[in-house]
């Protein structure tokens with residue numbers, strides 16, 4: 001399966017939605033000094049990542065969906081693999097997972113949001129010259 005060129009590649013590796021080569025974030029995901037700050041433009045294909053002011057506010061909807069998905073996943077795992085369902089244990093597992101994965105979920109929310117609007121292009125190299 002060829003992953004590069006698909007939106008999944010851009011999302012999993014948090015790369016530019018257009019060229020799949022340039023970095024999308026200013027710093028690494030767990031570098032909390034610039035909490036999932038998106039670059040102004042792609043360092044490789046020069047695509048502007050901010051098509052309008054406050055563009056990434058919309059990624060909050062995606063972050064919410066990812067958070068709910070994680071919560072449902074943890075509940076299902078608890079129902080499947082534990083002999084007795086404990087509400088309190090499940091609650092704390094969800095809290096720990098959401099807090100420890102918050103930067104990653106936030107970064108994925110932003111790159112998924114960007115992938116709604118920007119698409120992979122192979123012709124960006126010829127245009128940029």
Ligand SMILES: [Zn+2]
Pocket residue numbers: 016017018019020021022042043044045046047
């Ligand atoms: Zn790019």
